[in-house]
Amino acid sequence: MLTIKHDFHIHTERSLCAYRDAFAKDYIEKAKKMGLKKIGFADHFWDSAYKCLDFLFYEIQNYEHLATIKEEIKNADKEGIEVYFGCEAEYSPEHGVAITEECAEKFDFIIVPNSHTHKTMPAEYAKPDYKAAHLEFMERAYYNILNSPVSGKILSMAHPFDAVCCPYDNNELKRMLTDDKMKYLFTATAEKGIAVEINIGSMKVYDEKTIEMAEEIRMFNIAKECGCKFVFGSDAHNVHNYDEYYIPKCEMMVKALSLKEDDILEFAR
Ligand SMILES: [Zn+2]
Ligand SMILES: [Zn+2]
Numbered sequence: 189m190l191t192i193k194h195d196f197h198i199h200t201e202r203s204l205c206a207y208r209d210a211f212a213k214d215y216i217e218k219a220k221k222m223g224l225k226k227i228g229f230a231d232h233f234w235d236s237a238y239k240c241l242d243f244l245f246y247e248i249q250n251y252e253h254l255a256t257i258k259e260e261i262k263n264a265d266k267e268g269i270e271v272y273f274g275c276e277a278e279y280s281p282e283h284g285v286a287i288t289e290e291c292a293e294k295f296d297f298i299i300v301p302n303s304h305t306h307k308t309m310p311a312e313y314a315k316p317d318y319k320a321a322h323l324e325f326m327e328r329a330y331y332n333i334l335n336s337p338v339s340g341k342i343l344s345m346a347h348p349f350d351a352v353c354c355p356y357d358n359n360e361l362k363r364m365l366t367d368d369k370m371k372y373l374f375t376a377t378a379e380k381g382i383a384v385e386i387n388i389g390s391m392k393v394y395d396e397k398t399i400e401m402a403e404e405i406r407m408f409n410i411a412k413e414c415g416c417k418f419v420f421g422s423d424a425h426n427v428h429n430y431d432e433y434y435i436p437k438c439e440m441m442v443k444a445l446s447l448k449e450d451d452i453l454e455f456a457r
Pocket of ligand 1: 276301304346347
């Protein structure tokens, strides 16, 4: 069976929503013990060159702030592991992705979600009466991210269609997403060479018995049919319990989707 040896979605204490002691050096130590060979830090980011949609959250999370991790990575013992400097850039209705091409080049990789709707979508679409508008917003966001000027730098679509902080069960939105719409978007994703992220953070609630019920299984199977490659990410915001769930839940997903080495994006292999 395929063993996942990478994680390209890790938050450190640089992200305001992460634990204050989520230090890069501790993740690196833990990842090595877990047998991981490649990890990528992806703290939340909004390029200060663009007008910010959520100033309170993103003002501090500019390039200078995120780049302080480079020194920490440099000083860590990286024997047996490759460590990458990335970011979880934000969707911008105006720019596609809220990062300039010049700034994107300073990162080893970027991941972008279409589903931070709690930050990027007009607030009224979050009301239960506006589910169709909520889903449509994510579909449009997905399309705009794929066609943004920085699409060549995007490693993966982070937690696709998994609306964050949704005031009702966000699985309802995933169920409303049609096979045809997914085929259209995932075919374009495969053509761009962008991976679909298997976000272990959102999969934590499932076990071997319940995983078949996960709405993501239908989504990932369609992505696979469309030729998409996958990248795994923990979306860890806390280093302490990281090793308790990451590898077991990766194994669960590999099994549920019958993934082979070839299904993983080459960069992450
Ligand atoms: Zn996210
Ligand atoms: Zn994240």
